[in-house]
Amino acid sequence: MKKLLKRVLSVVLAVIMMLSSLALNSFALTADKAWEEYYSSYMEDGSAVFMSPGSDDTQRNFTWYSPLKSGACSVLISESKDFSNAKSFAGTYVKTPQGDRSNKVTVTGLEAGTTYYYKCITDYEVSETASFSTLSDASFTAMYVTDIHLSDNEDGDEASLMNHAYTFNEIAKKAQAKTNNGLDLVISSGDQATYGLRKEYMSLASSTVLNDVPFALCVGNHDRKGSAYKYFNNNPNKYEKGISSYIGNDYWYVKGDVLFMVFDSNNYAAQSHYNFAKSAVKANPDVKWRVAVMHHDMYGRLTEGRLEDANENRRPTFSDIFDDFGIDIAFLGHSHYYSMSNAVYNNETADDLSGKSSVTDAKGTICFVSGSINHPRGDESTYDIPVCEQNAFAYVSDRPIYNIVDFTEDSITINSYEIDDDEPLHTFTINKTTNEGGHPGADNTVADYFTRLFLEIRAFFEEFGISVKVIFNNKD
Ligand SMILES: [Fe+2]
Numbered sequence: 001m002k003k004l005l006k007r008v009l010s011v012v013l014a015v016i017m018m019l020s021s022l023a024l025n026s027f028a029l030t031a032d033k034a035w036e037e038y039y040s041s042y043m044e045d046g047s048a049v050f051m052s053p054g055s056d057d058t059q060r061n062f063t064w065y066s067p068l069k070s071g072a073c074s075v076l077i078s079e080s081k082d083f084s085n086a087k088s089f090a091g092t093y094v095k096t097p098q099g100d101r102s103n104k105v106t107v108t109g110l111e112a113g114t115t116y117y118y119k120c121i122t123d124y125e126v127s128e129t130a131s132f133s134t135l136s137d138a139s140f141t142a143m144y145v146t147d148i149h150l151s152d153n154e155d156g157d158e159a160s161l162m163n164h165a166y167t168f169n170e171i172a173k174k175a176q177a178k179t180n181n182g183l184d185l186v187i188s189s190g191d192q193a194t195y196g197l198r199k200e201y202m203s204l205a206s207s208t209v210l211n212d213v214p215f216a217l218c219v220g221n222h223d224r225k226g227s228a229y230k231y232f233n234n235n236p237n238k239y240e241k242g243i244s245s246y247i248g249n250d251y252w253y254v255k256g257d258v259l260f261m262v263f264d265s266n267n268y269a270a271q272s273h274y275n276f277a278k279s280a281v282k283a284n285p286d287v288k289w290r291v292a293v294m295h296h297d298m299y300g301r302l303t304e305g306r307l308e309d310a311n312e313n314r315r316p317t318f319s320d321i322f323d324d325f326g327i328d329i330a331f332l333g334h335s336h337y338y339s340m341s342n343a344v345y346n347n348e349t350a351d352d353l354s355g356k357s358s359v360t361d362a363k364g365t366i367c368f369v370s371g372s373i374n375h376p377r378g379d380e381s382t383y384d385i386p387v388c389e390q391n392a393f394a395y396v397s398d399r400p401i402y403n404i405v406d407f408t409e410d411s412i413t414i415n416s417y418e419i420d421d422d423e424p425l426h427t428f429t430i431n432k433t434t435n436e437g438g439h440p441g442a443d444n445t446v447a448d449y450f451t452r453l454f455l456e457i458r459a460f461f462e463e464f465g466i467s468v469k470v471i472f473n474n475k476d
């Protein structure tokens with residue numbers, strides 16, 4: 001009997017070990033000596049200065065930690081390295097569960113096409129000087145990544161967090177090097193952390209690239225395993241009227257001619273997300289492009305079990321919201337597999353994009369899901385997993401994937417790369433020929449019909465040099 005019990009136990013243990021190794025499937029480069037030294041002094045310092053987008057490009061949001069009794073907090077900004085004619089912006093702080101405090105400051109009034117130097121200040125500390133630049137026009141370049149999963153391995157190997165941070169920074173440096181004028185933004189679709197711990201977010205902020213480039217956070221299911229996200233983020237325009245999932249809120253920001261709506265998809269409350277999207281669009285009616293960012297996948301791989309259950313639950317809620325508010329692109333995550341959907345409207349394929357490299361005036365939302373940075377799920381057992389019927393392109397990899405997204409007035413181009421490759425694994429361009437929000441050509445409402453009719457009439461007259469304007473007397 002004892003023998004049988006032992007045998008059963010050893011089989012159970014082997015299965016658990018196999019499953020946990022599948023779940024972890026950790027990828028990390030090994031940090032070099034310079035990073036080891038930098039990272040250990042950075043973590044010891046503990047202030048973890050982190051820059052997020054502000055409400056638009058005239059603003060930047062900052063957050064960092066300091067001792068509880070460290071006086072007022074402020075950010076000093078100047079166009080000169082010597083901080084002549086500097087401006088100071090005061091902020092607020094909250095006490096953290098660790099007994100120190102999280103400082104939050106918003107810098108406003110930034111001019112276009114300008115480089116600024118900044119320092120984060122309390123009575124106790126002044127951060128190193130760093131700089132950032134504002135956009136000159138509507139064009140900009142972002143890196144889109146998801147499921148960075150900065151964490152220690154479960155065996156408690158402290159080096160792995162350092163290596164994960166190193167891996168992310170190396171990828172960000174590779175992305176920087178591939179751009180013409182540097183990165184202007186990092187878009188993340190959540191699961192920045194694995195256990196929701198402060199040291200995981202601090203490791204994210206250790207990236208030297210993020211000294212200069214704002215990082216737009218998003219709440220994944222792993223981010224809410226702890227409460228650190230709540231103290232670490234300083235997201236603009238948080239939607240606090242609706243239901244939140246404790247550590248996160250939906251929030252929006254504008255960059256160039258793009259409205260980014262970041263949803264906390266851990267929260268199932270459809271009405272709350274709808275109200276948030278409505279308020280974001282109402283506040284920015286003239287912004288040309290609308291981009292959704294959230295954690296859960298919608299039209300990628302049909303991974304069995306919890307992953308697919310979670311994704312399936314999001315489709316009806318978010319496809320409705322994406323349709324109602326004319327979302328052009330959604331950047332998603334969670335599955336840890338790379339995919340691009342067709343243009344989806346009413347939860348169905350509206351434009352089949354299989355085998356295509358571009359689309360003009362898409363009739364629905366195109367969803368991208370990138371692979372994970374530190375936990376890519378690709379191995380032989382996953383090659384044959386089927387994809388959703390709305391899927392246009394899928395790719396399985398055992399290496400991290402990152403994406404360089406070029407936003408211009410008329411197009412958005414996504415180039416997706418595996419960590420060591422110079423050539424993209426996938427390239428896609430979305431062109432838009434009208435300035436109206438929504439999906440031109442989507443045959444949905446009477447209002448859309450009249451909008452299209454008006455655009456056609458206007459185009460007809462403009463060919464003869466006659467400009468047509470409509471003035472609405474909207475009392476709302
Ligand atoms: Fe994840």
Ligand SMILES: [Fe+2]
Pocket residue numbers: 191220221222295333334335
């Ligand atoms: Fe996830």
